[in-house]
Amino acid sequence: MIIILTFPLIALFLFHELFWKRRKLPPGPIPLPIVGNLLSLALPKPGYEAFRKWSNEYGPVFTFWLATKPFIIITSFDIMKETFVKDGDTYSDKQLNGDGHGSFYGVLDTNGEMWREHRRFTLTQLRDLGLGKDLMQQKILLEIEELHSFLDEHIGENIDLPKVLDRSVGNIINLTLFNKRFSTKERDEFIYLKTLVDGMFNTVAEFRFFIQHLIPWTSKIIPGPTLHEKTKEWRNLLDEFFKKQIEEHRKEISFDDVESLDYVESFLKEQKRREEDGDKDTFCNQQLMAMCFDLFMAGLMTTTTTLTWGIAYYLHNKDVQQEIKKELDQVIGSSRLISTADKNNLPFLSAFLNETQRCANIIPLNLLHVAKKDTKIGGMEVKKGTGVIAQISTLMFDDKVFPDPQRFNPDRFIENGKLKKVDELIPFSIGKRQCLGESLARMELFSFFANLFNRYEIEAGNGGLPSMDKSNDNFVMPRKFNVVLRKRYEE
Numbered sequence: 001m002i003i004i005l006t007f008p009l010i011a012l013f014l015f016h017e018l019f020w021k022r023r024k025l026p027p028g029p030i031p032l033p034i035v036g037n038l039l040s041l042a043l044p045k046p047g048y049e050a051f052r053k054w055s056n057e058y059g060p061v062f063t064f065w066l067a068t069k070p071f072i073i074i075t076s077f078d079i080m081k082e083t084f085v086k087d088g089d090t091y092s093d094k095q096l097n098g099d100g101h102g103s104f105y106g107v108l109d110t111n112g113e114m115w116r117e118h119r120r121f122t123l124t125q126l127r128d129l130g131l132g133k134d135l136m137q138q139k140i141l142l143e144i145e146e147l148h149s150f151l152d153e154h155i156g157e158n159i160d161l162p163k164v165l166d167r168s169v170g171n172i173i174n175l176t177l178f179n180k181r182f183s184t185k186e187r188d189e190f191i192y193l194k195t196l197v198d199g200m201f202n203t204v205a206e207f208r209f210f211i212q213h214l215i216p217w218t219s220k221i222i223p224g225p226t227l228h229e230k231t232k233e234w235r236n237l238l239d240e241f242f243k244k245q246i247e248e249h250r251k252e253i254s255f256d257d258v259e260s261l262d263y264v265e266s267f268l269k270e271q272k273r274r275e276e277d278g279d280k281d282t283f284c285n286q287q288l289m290a291m292c293f294d295l296f297m298a299g300l301m302t303t304t305t306t307l308t309w310g311i312a313y314y315l316h317n318k319d320v321q322q323e324i325k326k327e328l329d330q331v332i333g334s335s336r337l338i339s340t341a342d343k344n345n346l347p348f349l350s351a352f353l354n355e356t357q358r359c360a361n362i363i364p365l366n367l368l369h370v371a372k373k374d375t376k377i378g379g380m381e382v383k384k385g386t387g388v389i390a391q392i393s394t395l396m397f398d399d400k401v402f403p404d405p406q407r408f409n410p411d412r413f414i415e416n417g418k419l420k421k422v423d424e425l426i427p428f429s430i431g432k433r434q435c436l437g438e439s440l441a442r443m444e445l446f447s448f449f450a451n452l453f454n455r456y457e458i459e460a461g462n463g464g465l466p467s468m469d470k471s472n473d474n475f476v477m478p479r480k481f482n483v484v485l486r487k488r489y490e491e
């Protein structure tokens with residue numbers, strides 16, 4: 001009797017999984033029950049190969065099952081543009097889960113008016129705090145001078161350069177938020193903050209937590225602490241860290257000053273204005289903490305990881321090193337600081353930066369968006385609420401756009417001795433939710449690379465050349481390596 005009943009149930013289940021639930025979606029790989037196509041991303045990590053194969057097999061628009069949820073993956077630049085730029089409003093919502101802040105605040109994990117208002121506010125503040133003027137460049141150059149003084153003391157020694165750069169990048173975000181940098185004496189304070197940021201990232205990346213993030217009910221059956229409990233621990237510590245600095249601001253702020261020195265000061269002034277107008281919600285304290293969280297989470301690891309890959313590619317490619325040094329010697333010719341004002345005269349260095357971002361390809365699966373209404377993508381019907389992803393990592397390794405894509409070759413961005421604009425290079429994504437920190441990140445990457453390469457000979461340290469293996473980590477982080485520096489100019 002049981003066998004007679006079980007057989008049709010299994011048949012029904014398989015019919016549902018293999019056919020019924022997929023019938024109105026673009027074609028794609030067959031999903032397994034519960035995990036969908038997730039396992040393919042681990043074979044090999046970080047999943048570039050799986051997406052490349054599917055894109056070749058099913059075309060530039062296909063369905064990928066992230067656990068039990070279908071996502072429409074777009075791998076062609078033209079269709080990404082049609083979708084996320086020309087019809088941008090339809091895709092400006094993200095799939096929210098609140099795992100980061102434990103609630104829906106900030107910009108990473110909000111939609112609608114809250115997201116729009118704070119995205120606009122933050123972009124305006126970043127501009128007013130210096131990105132639109134020379135001020136931000138000056139702050140970055142001051143940070144680079146501090147970096148140089150530190151590195152100069154360690155000439156000829158083995159040094160974990162990525163770790164040192166991490167503090168400089170963290171300083172720039174902290175300066176932007178709180179007008180405060182971590183001096184050499186406050187190194188422990190930064191190490192503590194970094195431990196919290198890494199702790200949060202590593203938690204979300206752990207497979208059992210990643211599954212809980214995608215299928216919340218599994219937290220009830222997977223043994224051990226839940227994702228919610230684990231992220232709450234890190235979040236509370238991060239909140240405490242931010243709260244301390246916010247409270248110091250509250251004590252010192254002068255609401256009569258029109259100009260603000262940092263993001264938190266601008267936010268507190270706007271908060272007061274709104275509260276006087278009867279709006280206590282839009283600029284509430286929880287939103288401020290969530291914004292500090294988002295800018296640190298989104299801005300620190302991405303920038304340091306890109307810088308670290310850049311140094312690794314530089315060490316591995318002697319011919320590229322020679323070309324960069326030749327250009328720097330011709331154009332700069334001294335140990336003076338280099339700023340973005342020099343950028344147009346350093347096309348090969350800019351090409352190196354482009355190629356670093358393309359090859360580092362640090363976001364193997366882009367953030368999850370949803371269609372706000374019934375629509376069409378690449379001619380295929382898509383229902384309101386369906387997940388949609390601009391799969392930028394597949395595009396950056398597309399051999400039709402970037403021939404011989406695995407080869408590190410900055411020359412692909414050079415034409416007639418000048419920097420060639422290649423629209424398909426979109427490491428900061430595309431559309432209404434394109435990276436909010438893009439201008440800041442670009443300025444940092446250029447300034448750090450230019451000044452490091454101009455001031456120092458950089459050689460591999462005692463562990464040899466850095467490993468270029470990306471299969472070890474969910475975040476495409478390079479493995480740890482040391483370098484040895486020597487000065488290129490006597491002072």
Ligand code: HEM
Nearest residue numbers: 107295298299302303306367428429433434435436437441
């Ligand atoms: C090399 C460095 C960086 C890379 C490669 C990068 C890349 C990205 C990508 C791919 C997205 C997802 C866009 C989407 O949803 O389609 C994103 C979003 C975001 N990034 Fe960045 N990012 C970098 C640096 C930064 C920095 C320095 C900050 C700020 C300090 C920042 C803040 C953000 C924020 C707040 C979002 C969410 C925007 C929104 O949803 O409206 N990022 N970034």
